[in-house]
Amino acid sequence: MKIVPQFQRLEGRSEFERARNALRTLLADASPDESFQAFLRLESDFDAGVVKVKPDLLGSVLCWKPEDRELSAWIYEQHRELAEVARRAADLFERRVGADDKRTVRLVALAFLHWGEAAKWVVDRRETYDYAWMHWLMRLAIDASRNLEACELRLDGRGRSATLESLFFRTLLLDRFAGGNLTRQQIEVLDAWLWEWMPALKASSTWPQEPAFRADLDGKGGLRTGERRDPGPALYLRIAPLEARRREVIQEFHRGRIVPSLGVASDFRVEEHVAVLEQLRAVFEAAQGEGASRVPRRHSAGAPVEVWVGLSEILARGLNALTPATPAHVLTVKKGLSDTQRIRQVQFLDEFESPRRFLRLVDASDTGYGLEASEEEAFGIGVGDLVGIKLSDEQPCVLGRVARRVPAAYPGKVVIGVNALCAEPQALTLSRTQRQNRLDDDELFIYVPGGEASGAHDAFVVHEKLLNEPGVHEAMIGEDRFTLQFNRVRGKGRGWALAGFEILEARRVDVQAERAEALATATPATPRFELLPTDEYAHAFDQELGNRLL
Amino acid sequence: MSISLRTPSPFFGFAPIFFKGREPAFKRREPVIAKPVAKPTAPAKPAAPAKAPARPGVDFDKLLASTRKAPVDLAPIEWEGDQGASSAAQATPAVPDATAGFECADARTRRIRDRYVSARFPGVARAASDLESAARVIKCARLYFEDGQLAAALELLDMAIEQDSRAEALWLAELEILFLSRDAARFVECARAFRALHGASGQWAEVARLGHAIAPREALFGTKGAARAHEHYGPWPDLPNWIQASWDLTSECLAADFHRLLERRAGEARAARGKPQPGA
Numbered sequence: 001m002k003i004v005p006q007f008q009r010l011e012g013r014s015e016f017e018r019a020r021n022a023l024r025t026l027l028a029d030a031s032p033d034e035s036f037q038a039f040l041r042l043e044s045d046f047d048a049g050v051v052k053v054k055p056d057l058l059g060s061v062l063c064w065k066p067e068d069r070e071l072s073a074w075i076y077e078q079h080r081e082l083a084e085v086a087r088r089a090a091d092l093f094e095r096r097v098g099a100d101d102k103r104t105v106r107l108v109a110l111a112f113l114h115w116g117e118a119a120k121w122v123v124d125r126r127e128t129y130d131y132a133w134m135h136w137l138m139r140l141a142i143d144a145s146r147n148l149e150a151c152e153l154r155l156d157g158r159g160r161s162a163t164l165e166s167l168f169f170r171t172l173l174l175d176r177f178a179g180g181n182l183t184r185q186q187i188e189v190l191d192a193w194l195w196e197w198m199p200a201l202k203a204s205s206t207w208p209q210e211p212a213f214r215a216d217l218d219g220k221g222g223l224r225t226g227e228r229r230d231p232g233p234a235l236y237l238r239i240a241p242l243e244a245r246r247r248e249v250i251q252e253f254h255r256g257r258i259v260p261s262l263g264v265a266s267d268f269r270v271e272e273h274v275a276v277l278e279q280l281r282a283v284f285e286a287a288q289g290e291g292a293s294r295v296p297r298r299h300s301a302g303a304p305v306e307v308w309v310g311l312s313e314i315l316a317r318g319l320n321a322l323t324p325a326t327p328a329h330v331l332t333v334k335k336g337l338s339d340t341q342r343i344r345q346v347q348f349l350d351e352f353e354s355p356r357r358f359l360r361l362v363d364a365s366d367t368g369y370g371l372e373a374s375e376e377e378a379f380g381i382g383v384g385d386l387v388g389i390k391l392s393d394e395q396p397c398v399l400g401r402v403a404r405r406v407p408a409a410y411p412g413k414v415v416i417g418v419n420a421l422c423a424e425p426q427a428l429t430l431s432r433t434q435r436q437n438r439l440d441d442d443e444l445f446i447y448v449p450g451g452e453a454s455g456a457h458d459a460f461v462v463h464e465k466l467l468n469e470p471g472v473h474e475a476m477i478g479e480d481r482f483t484l485q486f487n488r489v490r491g492k493g494r495g496w497a498l499a500g501f502e503i504l505e506a507r508r509v510d511v512q513a514e515r516a517e518a519l520a521t522a523t524p525a526t527p528r529f530e531l532l533p534t535d536e537y538a539h540a541f542d543q544e545l546g547n548r549l550l
Numbered sequence: 551m552s553i554s555l556r557t558p559s560p561f562f563g564f565a566p567i568f569f570k571g572r573e574p575a576f577k578r579r580e581p582v583i584a585k586p587v588a589k590p591t592a593p594a595k596p597a598a599p600a601k602a603p604a605r606p607g608v609d610f611d612k613l614l615a616s617t618r619k620a621p622v623d624l625a626p627i628e629w630e631g632d633q634g635a636s637s638a639a640q641a642t643p644a645v646p647d648a649t650a651g652f653e654c655a656d657a658r659t660r661r662i663r664d665r666y667v668s669a670r671f672p673g674v675a676r677a678a679s680d681l682e683s684a685a686r687v688i689k690c691a692r693l694y695f696e697d698g699q700l701a702a703a704l705e706l707l708d709m710a711i712e713q714d715s716r717a718e719a720l721w722l723a724e725l726e727i728l729f730l731s732r733d734a735a736r737f738v739e740c741a742r743a744f745r746a747l748h749g750a751s752g753q754w755a756e757v758a759r760l761g762h763a764i765a766p767r768e769a770l771f772g773t774k775g776a777a778r779a780h781e782h783y784g785p786w787p788d789l790p791n792w793i794q795a796s797w798d799l800t801s802e803c804l805a806a807d808f809h810r811l812l813e814r815r816a817g818e819a820r821a822a823r824g825k826p827q828p829g830a
Contacts, residue, residue, distance in 0.1 A: 253666040254709060256659025270665035281701065394823065424816050447812060454802065455809030456696070467673040477811045482804065488693045489673035497672060500697065503804035 005049035013074055016046065020081060027089055032096055036103045039089060043082060043110060044154060050075055051157040055264055058188055076121035083114035087133050090140075099144035108137045109151035109167055116171035117155075119178045120187045122407070131172070132220040138168050139217050139233065147203075156263060166201035169237050170194045172215055172223040173201075180406035180417065181279055181383065185268050189276045192265035197245045203235040211288045212236040225287045243284050246277060302360040302372065308388040308397070309357070309381055311461060311496050315444050317356075318388035318397035319427040361391070362415070369400060371416045378414045381405065384493040386461065387418055388425075399425045399448065399461070401493050421491075421498070422448040425461075430473040433483060448498065459490050459498045467497055472504065482506045671706055681710040685794070688723040692793040695727050703727055704736075718748050722792035725757055729789070734765045742770055756790045 006012035023042050027035050053075075057068055090107035097104060115134060141147040141164045150161050162170070170191075177190055194201070207227040214224045217233040228234040252259045258266050258273065308318040359377060363370040369389060373381075381387070383405055388397040400418035408415045426447045435441045450457025467489065475482045483505040491498035664677040674680075674690045681687055687710040694703035707724040711717070721744045728737040741757055748754075761771035 250705070253670075254663065254712060256661070256663035256666075258662060270662060271669040274666065274669040396819070396823075424820075426812060426816055426819075428812070449809065449812065449816075453806065453809060455805035455807075456802070458805065458809055458812075464672075468676070470673070475808075477808070477815065480807075480811065482808055484808075486673070488690070488697065490697060492672050499673065500693070502801050503808055504801070506804045506807065 004052055005045055007049040007053055007071065007074070012049070016049070016078070019045075020078070020085070024085055024088075027085070027092060032093060032103060035089065036093075036107070039085065039107070039110070046078060046082065047154055047157065054156065055267075058185055058264055059267065072121055076118055079114045079118035079121060083111045083118060086111035086114060087137065090137060094140060099140050100146055105141065105144075105146045105149055105164065106151055108141055109153060109162070109164055111137060112164065112167040112171050113153055113155065116167070116174050116191075119171065119174040120184070120191060122178060130220050131175075131222055134168070134171065135215065135217045135219065138164070138215075138235070141165075158263070160195060162195075162198045165203050165235075166198045168215070168235075169201040169203065169213075170198075172213075176213075176223045177279065177283070180404035180415075182276065183272070183383065185265075185272045186276045186279070189265045189268060189273055190280075192260050192263055193245070193249060193276075196260055197242065200241040200245050201237065202241075203237055205233070205235060208236055208238050211239045211284075213239065213287065239284050239287050242280075246280050246284070249273075250277065297363045297365045297370075299363045300361045302362055304358040305361045305371070306390040307357050307359050307371065309385055311386055311446065311463060314386065314388035314397065314399070314425075315427055315446065318390065319425065319446070359416070361389075364391075366420070368403070368420050369398075369418045371418065372408055373414055373416065375412055375414060378405070378416060381416060382494065386493055386496045389418070396424050398423050399446065401491065421461075424449070428460075428475055428477075430460075430475050430484075433472045433474055457500075459500050460486070461496055462486065462499045464492070464495050464497055466499070476509075476511075479508050479511060480506055481509050667709065671702070674706065678709070678713060681706075681713045684710065684714075684717045684719045688719060688792075688794050691723060691727065692795060695730070695793070700727070700731050715747060718751055718753070719792065721748065722753055722757075722790070723794070725760065726789060726792045729760045729764055732764065737761065738765050738768050738770060745770065753790070753792075760789075 005016055007016070019042055023035070023038050026038055030038070053071060057072060086107050090104055090111060093101060093104040093107060112134065138147065147165045148163050150163055151167070153160050153162065173194060174187065174191060178187055182190065212225070213236070214226065214228055215222075215235045215237075216224070216228060217235060219232075223237075249259045253270075253273070258270070260266060308314045357377060359371040359373040361369060362372045371389075381402060383402050385402045387400050387402060389400060390397050398420060399422040400420050402416055403419045404415075404417040406415050406417075407413070426449075427444050428447045429442055429444050431442045432440075446461040448459045448461060450459065466486065470486050472483060472485050475484060482503055484501045484503050486499040486501045488500040489497050490500050660678070664679075667678050667681065668676050671690070687706060691703040691706045694700070694706065704724065704727060707720055707727070711720050711724070714720070721740070725737065725740055725744065728740055738761070741761055744751070744757065745754065751757075758771040761768060762774045765771070766774075
């Protein structure tokens with residue numbers, strides 16, 4: 001019976017590393033057959049061990065524990081090492097038995113496979129990949145006319161077949177999408193699709209006269225777009241077949257089926273799949289307009305800027321709208337909090353306050369901001385979060401959405417990319433027209449003005465839960481009361497949505513008369529207790545006896 | 551070791567052998583997952599709703615009819631203990647249900663489709679059943695289109711058509727959006743599917759008129775008719791307004807007012823800070 005390595009345990013990992021080092025020395029001395037078989041055995045053992053821990057590592061949407069991070073980093077290192085050993089072996093085999101030998105081709109395929117896998121497991125500092133060796137191996141395969149030869153491989157405990165060419169592009173595509181925009185689960189979904197799309201990952205050595213990705217075979221870089229202007233060797237991957245495959249995945253979802261139906265990715269939430277579909281669409285569409293230049297970026301000296309995360313924190317601290325201007329008549333009917341609760345909130349507010357968060361601004365453009373932070377400072381900030389940034393004391397809080405989070409060039413640091421949503425958001429209280437005597441009958445939202453004076457592109461940042469119970473709201477601006485209804489979602493993130501709205505009605509009201517009427521008809525208000533700065537605080541536990549005295 | 555009331559207690563150290571031979575009363579039904587169709591040739595317009603393939607020994611009409619019956623108010627059932635359950639199970643041995651796998655797979659695909667709809671169209675629909683209201687779907691598709699989310703608008707209409715391909719209004723709205731986005735190939739494809747399914751539609755002349763404008767060489771639309779009066783009338787000039795855009799512009803005017811008032815408020819806040827506009 002075959003014993004599966006236990007990578008959860010340190011001993012299991014150490015044992016594998018010893019075997020890997022032994023193989024490395026074996027390569028130089030042993031016969032080609034012997035070293036080839038030894039590599040296949042080691043590679044198979046590694047796959048069996050990873051399959052065992054993969055569902056637990058990727059299955060949860062929760063943050064990784066330190067031991068999970070350690071294990072993931074170790075798996076990443078092993079994939080890199082295995083790719084390197086396979087590359088060295090392929091180099092040796094090419095000299096000893098020739099580039100067109102089946103074993104050489106298989107080793108090249110394994111090197112591509114593990115480079116691709118490594119791109120999925122990055123958890124710490126991400127090195128700038130040097131793909132020079134990969135391009136060299138691809139040129140080797142093309143020269144030997146073996147680039148279209150199908151190789152049998154094993155990954156996640158399943159046998160697979162792919163050509164060198166398709167494996168080459170799989171690795172480069174994974175590298176392209178592993179830039180921090182996708183979560184670890186989403187990258188796994190993408191890879192599952194890429195295996196299904198292998199027949200579409202076909203290269204051409206000439207410019208196909210249509211949108212395509214490009215790999216420069218004499219360079220060191222990853223995937224680019226568009227035509228190569230100089231006469232160097234390049235491989236092109238057309239985008240249209242990939243887009244067609246993407247649409248097929250959508251069609252399968254329409255039929256109620258997840259693609260692929262097997263594997264770790266098939267157990268992930270549908271939302272993860274939809275996020276990958278959106279990301280693919282964005283990248284494919286961006287590749288269509290290859291001539292469009294990137295928005296110029298202004299590098300900053302790393303000045304600290306205050307950052308708030310989440311709708312509530314932005315409202316409370318970024319927009320200083322902690323206590324909404326609630327009308328008096330509203331206070332009389334608000335019975336959600338008891339007096340004890342209200343006093344407790346006032347008295348112990350500081351206890352629950354999170355510390356202020358300052359990150360360093362490393363670059364800025366008209367469309368977004370780049371922030372650098374330590375792991376601790378950036379704790380809890382993920383792709384899709386809503387953030388408010390105070391760029392300077394003179395400027396208002398700007399609003400953005402976290403688009404990427406990647407390890408920075410220095411260990412322990414991360415870079416957070418933020419897409420700008422609005423340069424001048426405003427807090428605005430909206431009241432439900434059909435009051436339900438709930439705390440959220442009057443709620444603060446963030447108004448995001450659109451670029452048009454018509455107001456057609458205006459929106460509100462609202463809590464995600466509001467999408468499930470859309471209702472009609474009212475907003476008071478001066479003496480005008482607007483009745484509005486949310487009717488579309490223009491963007492979405494973790495726990496929030498950018499909701500478009502339509503105005504149903506507007507009327508001018510006499511605020512003074514309305515307030516007087518409300519006070520006249522309202523029930524007597526419950527007494528409100530508030531602590532003033534001059535009040536003396538009694539220590540809550542002063543009167544208690546210590547355990548020793550009892 | 552956890553012990554429950556049903557755990558057999560040892561008898562002088564020996565496990566009671568009479569518990570060992572008991573067969574499980576019920577057999578677990580494992581869901582049967584339908585295999586994905588290999589390489590669909592083209593994003594075919596759903597013509598008629600696909601009928602479930604007939605399986606030997608299964609009367610689908612009868613099954614479907616039974617699901618349409620209103621639920622019956624059942625009297626509460628008293629639990630009689632394991633004795634009763636096991637004796638009942640022995641009396642009526644579990645018969646393998648040929649439809650069980652089909653039902654499980656169907657429920658699973660429905661659930662996945664619902665989750666997809668909810669994730670793809672947040673705020674618009676929470677399940678596929680929400681797409682049954684044609685008027686609501688058309689309005690949401692129009693809003694998507696107005697926001698520049700053409701793919702979402704068309705996919706929403708596609709899914710609603712898959713749900714109910716007889717709803718002519720959905721087809722017409724999709725045709726109009728395709729016309730407005732100047733996608734001639736897809737317009738022709740959609741018009742062909744519409745013609746096949748709604749051959750007797752009174753709106754075909756209008757579809758053909760749009761077809762002539764967007765794909766003049768396409769034979770499907772026949773010869774071009776004469777110009778008509780009042781063609782430039784409506785919220786979208788020259789168009790039939792199948793996307794149900796409002797003729798009343800009050801809402802648009804109010805939106806501009808709302809924007810203006812809040813812009814003024816922001817200006818006041820800016821002035822209070824005494825500093826110029828950010829990014830200016």
